[in-house]
Amino acid sequence: MSWHISERLAVAYVDGAVDGARAASIEAHVLNCAACRGLLAPAAPTDRLAAIWAEVEEEVDAPRPTWIERLLCRCGMSAEDARLLAAAPSLQLSWLASLVAVLAFAVAAAQSSERGALAFLVLAPLAPVVAVAGAYGRGVDPTYEVTRSTPYPAYRLLILRVTAVVVVALLVTSVLALLITDSWVAVAWLLPCLAMVSLALFLSRWIDLTVAAVGVGSVYVVVVGATFATDAQVRDLYQPTMQLLAAAVATACTLLIVASPHNRTAFRRIP
Amino acid sequence: MTTAVSVENIRKRFARTQALDGVTLRLGDGVTGLLGPNGAGKTTMLRILATVLAPDDGRVRMLGLDPADPRERTELRRQLGYLPQDPGFQRGFSVFAFVDYMAILKEITGTRRRHEEVRRVIEAVDLTSVSGKRVRALSGGMRRRVALAAALLGDPAVLVLDEPTAGLDPEQRLRFRELVSQAGEGRAVLLSTHQTEDVAALCRDVVVLNEGRVLFQGTPTQLAEHAQGRVWFAGERDPRAQIAWRTGEGLHRNLGAAPDGVETVAPTLEDGYLLLLGTRIEEAA
Amino acid sequence: MSTVPSTEPADAALLRQVADGDRRALEQLYARHAGWLLVRLGRRCADPGLVDEVVQDTFVAVWRSAGRYSGRGEVAAWIWGIGVRRLVDGLRRMPRASVVAEPQEATTEISAEERVLLGVEYGDLAGAIDRLSPELRAVVESTVLDGLTTAEAGRLLGIPQGTVKSRMKRAREVLREELA
Secondary structure, three states: OOOOOOHHHHHHHHOOOOOHHHHHHHHHHHOOOHHHHHHHHHHOOHHHHHHHHHHHHHHHHOOOOOHHHHHHHHOOOOHHHHHHHHOOHHHOHHHHHHHHHHHHHHHHHHHHOHHHHHHHHHHOOHHHHHHHHOOOOOOOOOOHHHHOOOOOOHHHHHHHHHHHHHHHHHHHHHHHHOOOOOOOHHHHOHHHHHHHHHHHHHHOOOOOHHHHHHHHHHHHHHHHHHHHHOOOOHHHHHOHHHHHHHHHHHHHHHHHHHHOHHHHHHHOOOO | OOOOEEEEEEEEEEOOEEEEEEEEEEEOOEEEEEEOOOOOOHHHHHHHHOOOOOOOEEEEEEOOEOOOOHHHHHHHHOOEEEEOOOOOOOOOOEHHHHHHHHHHHOOOOOHHHHHHHHHHHHHHOOOHHHOOOEHHHOOHHHHHHHHHHHHOOOOOOEEEEEOOOOOOOHHHHHHHHHHHHHHOOOOEEEEEEOOHHHHHHHOOEEEEEEOOEEEEEEOHHHHHHOOOOOEEEEOOOOOOOOEEEEOOOOOEEEEOOOOOOOOEOOOOHHHHHHHHHHHHHHHHO | OOOOOOOOOOHHHHHHHHHOOOHHHHHHHHHHHHHHHHHHHHOOOOOHHHHHHHHHHHHHHHHHHHHHOOOOOOHHHHHHHHHHHHHHHHHHHOHHHOOOOOOOOOOOOOOHHHHHHHHHHHOHHHHHHHHOOHHHHHHHHHHHHOOOOHHHHHHHHOOOHHHHHHHHHHHHHHHHHHHO
16 A cells, blocks of 8 residues: 555544545545554544444343343333343243153143043142242352342342242143143142242241242152052042142231231332 | 451351351451461351351441341441352353343442443453353353452442452462452452462451461461561471471471571461461360 | 554454454454444435444444454455445435435645545546546445445435436446546
């Protein structure tokens, strides 16, 4: 390249005082010469350039909201709360996929035989409980320790996460339950499930959520197992009396959680 | 020097272990090192200061606030930064996404303002060039820096760092020390370590903790002076020495009550620290 | 006249880093190229709001598609290609606002020497192009200099594609006559 732009010419060009072939020459040259680009840069409108860069930065850096976050925001939640919720480990695709896989297997079993239907009845209430175990807690959330040193109320995080996880797990299980022909089996799992979830949530005030959920789930498994072992009818565990009991437990726990002044304070954000 | 952190007679018990047994400390601005062997109670102390754990007994005051009171605890957490041992990160989060998530937990309001703060701390730890990368794909040293960036959000007045240089190679450790040193300007930093080089390089004050008790609080120079006149070299391990080891050059460095007529050498921080611990072990025996 | 220090990475190297997710490299590319891009686009569209938006979109596009740079040709030319196409798209969305900046009176004295030097870029062609009427010159610049297709040039200038083609034909005839 035998010629380059002078500083004066650069300023003239930027100011719009150069036209025609001369401007065209400058433009063609600048496309190939880093040094002359360097001359133009300080002459260009810096305020506009700084403002544009701030926008570029923002667009490039801002993390893209996941489908859960978009859904939650559309339901009226703030973007920040949605982000905290969506980070629940059991809302990750891998957890949900395993959940769906196990339930799908149970549904298939239910279609094939009477015993199979029992398999679904036993497994379905556990699915949301397992999901709750993976919502929040020292064992499942890798950032648990540092989260506890932040001003955001830990109890609020727990409740919000559990709510989101339970809603998703219940939806998934319900949709799969619709595929079952035996209409009683398709419904009888719900109340025992709600009882277990609300009990785990109630206990989480004193013990780690994961421990509470796993504990409650284990007791359920032991009871089912014992019933099976003693040759009593597992189906009897889900008959109307038991359903009523489950409903009572669920209601009592929920009321205790919601009405507790300690919980209400712990849930609220302190300004 | 104003006292940013004051801890009086702290006790904490876990099952059968008395992790902290009457610890009293005062911290001001600048970097203070918490030195001690494994199991000394360092992590427990730091967790109490990070308001993650409550002591069984004793009084804690940080920035004039009492972490036992819920309202003051929340206010305190707004001015606190914590880097735990083995920090964890969510799967699939990029550096920016992770620090932004922590910024939400720290209740930094306004999306634009929050993002600018996230960029500021990422720049402070020199990770801008990888801010779009997944944290789990980075090296251990870089991951530690990500966690440090999160701790620096909101420009906290108190920084609590639990063994921040553990497991880092010398180059990473040097970089980290520089960052911590910068961070120490204008705020109180407490970091725990079992490496005396960290303390010698960084700390204005050092506290030696062992078996839940404070053995020493003072400057690194004073800790070194504890071994004044009690360090000498010999061709062999001297049976009169309390502690001795073979140096690279083939000589033996001996610590303890120096015999008469033996030429003593200037003590290092490590000498002081070892003798301090050694004395304790002697007493227990 | 300043020369670019040889220790600084070349544009192609920076673009590779951007493809790798290096935000700082994007900032450096922006510092090098956003200035001339802003000015050059501003000379083709009088709406500064649209131009700002186009520059912004261009660099976001650079971030997202840095991996697609073939490695051939100047990075600046690649960036221009993205930018001018976005400008054309932007003008298509609001055709009324498409105003090609009117060339201003040359208010700065250009020395005879510079005139000669500038002419080197296009040789004899420079003078001939200068003497073309503004409509013909605009068409020549957008297709030859800016690298647009006749359809895109039409959108940029706010004229039908057919008119672009006929003006190009006319311009070629005029230039051929002049240089003969």
